Amino acid sequence: MNTDIEEVVIRPEGSLQILSYQEASQLCDVTQQGLNELLRQCALAVLNTGSNEDNGLALLNKFSKFEITVSVKGRGVQLIIRNAPRHAFVDNELIVGLKEHLFAVIRDLLYARNDVLNSGHFDLQRSHGITNAIFHIARNAGLVKANTIPNIVVCWGGHSINEDEYQYSKHLGYELGLRNLDICTGCGPGVMKGPMKGALLGHGKQRYKNGRYIGVTEPGIIAAEAPNAFVTELCIMPDIEKRLEAFVRLGHAIIIFPGGAGTMEELLYLLSILLHPDNNNIPLPVILTGNAASRDYFDAIIDFVSDALGAQACELLEVIIDHPRDVATKMKLAMEAVRQDRKASSDAYYYNWRLKLELDQQLPFIPNHENMHNLNLHKNQPVHQLASQLRKAFSGIVAGNVKADGIREIEKHGPFKIVGDPVIMQAMDKLLQKFVAQKRMKLDASDYNPCYTIEHPTNPL
DSSP: OOOSEEEEEEOOOGGGGGOOHHHHHHHHOOSTTSSHHHHHHHHHHHHTTTOOOOOHHHHHHHTTTOEEEEEEETTEEEEEEEEEOGGGEETTEEOHHHHHHHHHHHHHHHIIIIIIITTSSSOTTSHHHHHHHHHHHHHHTTOOOSSOOSOEEEEEOOSSOOHHHHHHHHHHHHHHHHTTOEEEEOSSSGGGTHHHHHHHHHHHHTTOTTOOEEEEEOHHHHTTSOOOTTOSEEEEOSSHHHHHHHHHHHOSEEEEOSOSHHHHHHHHHHHHHHTSGGGTTSOOOEEEEEOGGGHHHHHHHHHHHHHHHOHHHHTTOEEEESOHHHHHHHHHHHHHHHHHHHHHHTOOSSSOOOOOOOHHHHSOOOOOHHHHHTOOOSSSSOHHHHHHHHHHHHHHHHHHHHOHHHHHHHHHHOSEEEOOOHHHHHHHHHHHHHHHHTTOSOSSOTTOOOSEEEOBTTBOO
16 A cells, blocks of 8 residues: 555645745756756655655655655746655644755755855855854845844754653753743754753743744765754754854854764864864853763763763863753853853854864865775874864764765765874774764664774774
8 A cells, every 4th residue: 555645736835925936947857957856855755754764865765666756837936745654644634844844955055055055155165154154054045133132042962862851951051041042943853852842831931932943964964864854943054064063143142962983073073163263262162961860971082082082072061960050040140141142253153254164174075985995083283173173083973874975875885984193093982882882873873883883903994
């Protein structure tokens, strides 16, 4: 029995009602220059919200007959969807929240391609040009709101977590909601969902009607981390680097929950910014937190950071175990410090323009075998640059674990080979082994095969 929806026609709302014929053609173009395959992948992920699948290639294979086309009619635009997952519909009507996410996909893919990447209006080979492009994408998605005080807490953490860790993230989200703080996450399941669900309850109790539940993703990872149902403001950045920068530019404080390789990528990206000498006096509060059973996880994180980056990096990280109320209170107090700093520096409340990022942190990193092998994972460089290189190593592991292109790369050429300073390599191997043992690498970790090998004295390649 075919359980998929054979065909459904959806008419977009708002500005998407008046797409041009050229834009519709781009969305239907199946060539490498077109957007149809990207639209298909992102749309399928949105319609698969709630699934326990975290393998982008497996999802595409499972729904190999899924199609989405766009046509311009006299009365506006039509989306024609074929062989869609039935659980995205109620009585053959697409769930409203998923419809909103689907429209956000179309909006962001078109805007990023036509108004940013191919427009010639932004110098995407210079740091400020990239930062400016991210601002324009975020503003077009409605994420940039004037006349609001600093209020956004970015929550990072894994999609592959246990139930106790999820409940803790939801409890902390509830405490944040009681303090009228807004939530921004990577928009997927697990720790990206828990704080939003908790905050929704907290906002409701406080009758806070302006609560924001912001999800920021990118095409390569959306299939592995479909937007959760609580996201009300979805934005798809063109690549992982712009996604990461969007978090630190839009957010006012950051909470890091337990996670896996993706969470380490985010933490190392953050450290590469905080360790930059030009950012010493810019407040961006960071707290690592989890339930009582997650203490060993955070001990392992701090050990790795200490071995790889040194005491200076460790001093930037505050760990609070099993005290969600204390974390929320600190976040609330931190918002006033951020507000005062932005006011004194005349920086915008809604976008952190002052943070210094180097071009190496912003240009897209392509995780293929050559680039992974050539990473500079040695201590003969400034510590913030080393953190940036380590971020790329973990980005490659994420790609090999869950992204369709990365999985194909591993299937074709075997595991990535990671080489570097013996002390760093040993620390990295030790950390990743703990992630594997704690089942943090993938949702279905029962038969996890590492997509990497790490060279160090006790484990030569």
